[in-house]
Amino acid sequence: MTRVAPPGKPVRLAVDCMGGDHGPAVTLPACRAFLDSHPAAELILVGRPQALQPAAQWPRCTLVEASEVVEMDDPVEVALRRKKDSSLRVALSQLKPGESGAAAADACVSAGNTGALMAVARYLLKTMDGIDRPAIATVMPNQRDGYTTVLDLGANVDCTAEHLLQFAVMGSALVAAVQGNENPTVGLLNIGEEVIKGNDTIKQAGELLRQAGARGLINFRGNVEGNDIFTGATDLIVCDGFVGNVALKTAEGLAAMLSSFIKQEFTRNAFTKLAALVALPVLKHFKHRVDHRRYNGAALLGLRGLVFKSHGSADAFAFEQALARAYDAAANRLLDRVHDRIVATLQALPADAAAQSAAPPSGSSQQAPSAAA
Numbered sequence: 001m002t003r004v005a006p007p008g009k010p011v012r013l014a015v016d017c018m019g020g021d022h023g024p025a026v027t028l029p030a031c032r033a034f035l036d037s038h039p040a041a042e043l044i045l046v047g048r049p050q051a052l053q054p055a056a057q058w059p060r061c062t063l064v065e066a067s068e069v070v071e072m073d074d075p076v077e078v079a080l081r082r083k084k085d086s087s088l089r090v091a092l093s094q095l096k097p098g099e100s101g102a103a104a105a106d107a108c109v110s111a112g113n114t115g116a117l118m119a120v121a122r123y124l125l126k127t128m129d130g131i132d133r134p135a136i137a138t139v140m141p142n143q144r145d146g147y148t149t150v151l152d153l154g155a156n157v158d159c160t161a162e163h164l165l166q167f168a169v170m171g172s173a174l175v176a177a178v179q180g181n182e183n184p185t186v187g188l189l190n191i192g193e194e195v196i197k198g199n200d201t202i203k204q205a206g207e208l209l210r211q212a213g214a215r216g217l218i219n220f221r222g223n224v225e226g227n228d229i230f231t232g233a234t235d236l237i238v239c240d241g242f243v244g245n246v247a248l249k250t251a252e253g254l255a256a257m258l259s260s261f262i263k264q265e266f267t268r269n270a271f272t273k274l275a276a277l278v279a280l281p282v283l284k285h286f287k288h289r290v291d292h293r294r295y296n297g298a299a300l301l302g303l304r305g306l307v308f309k310s311h312g313s314a315d316a317f318a319f320e321q322a323l324a325r326a327y328d329a330a331a332n333r334l335l336d337r338v339h340d341r342i343v344a345t346l347q348a349l350p351a352d353a354a355a356q357s358a359a360p361p362s363g364s365s366q367q368a369p370s371a372a373a
Helices: 024-037 049-055 076-082 087-093 114-125 161-179 200-214 241-266 270-278 280-289 316-331 334-348 351-357
Strands: 011-016 041-047 061-065 107-110 135-141 147-151 185-189 219-224 236-238 298-301 306-309
Touching (some): 011 087, 011 316, 024 041, 041 049, 087 107, 107 316, 135 161, 135 241, 147 161, 161 200, 161 236, 161 334, 241 270, 241 280, 306 316
Parallel strands (some): 041 061, 107 306, 185 236
Antiparallel strands (some): 135 147, 298 306
8 A cells, every 4th residue: 555665764753652542562562563564663662661661672762751641531631731741742742843953753653542632733733834724534445456545534523615625635645645646536525426516615615626626736536425435436535524534433333344244144054154164265355355454544634743643442453554654654755745735735726715725723623722731
């Protein structure tokens, strides 16, 4: 799925080792496996000293202490205002430029509380110029034996047409950087392909996306429907966070249900069990193709730093995939690509649309509180 990273200086990832449902029991084995498979990578492991002790002698690793942990059920306000020495916050702070002007890490990976991660990341790193709200993007398998990138997946429940345009530009940069597809096709998720369908926001977004497509800023192919996520009709699909999150969770639930149904049918009796032995190679390949762990690692796009979110319930294999995704994004200059595309979009769009896209945010469901953290 990913492109080969160009040669250059080592890529350094900051890892929140305490985040997620399992913490160091999962993150440390994943980091060890990642280091073995990525000889040009370096890791900054963040967590409580005792928890990080097994990694004390690992090569290409730096340990950074954090005395607190953001729990999966902690409110955003707790993570932002009270737990200022949490592993999540300390890991994200590695992306801020230091006195030399350079950041300690090129990207950050956490399996922690999504709302807390987004809020703290937005507070510490800020959004890029021209971006109102960060968006969560990840890939989903399609029938073409490839992947469809979808965003937003839950960061922004309510979106304007301008936000959806920004998502399309950022998502195009992500696909270009990580998959090597410099001109990915873009679809707008709707209840039908016709231009006249959808609510007012979707219709306005469609017009903005068509304008951007006419100017060569994105490769817009029009409206797409929910099934097109899996047909591979476009490389990238844009939607608001409410719709995207429902689509993601529905897909994960459907995959789990189908796998369960197949297992039930093949274990009904001695005959079906014998049939399962004959079909075992096919079943293994099917399980591999629908294994959601392979797609773990969602990018938080639009920030002035690369942040990747792992599933909180991820096992070591899944968390390693999130590390690999962050590595590929950093190695292939995703941050610069997003910045360049946003600047080009603002310069090329009509004055009124560009002004709306660059306007300050009007609020978000997971927006960091404005009070000092």
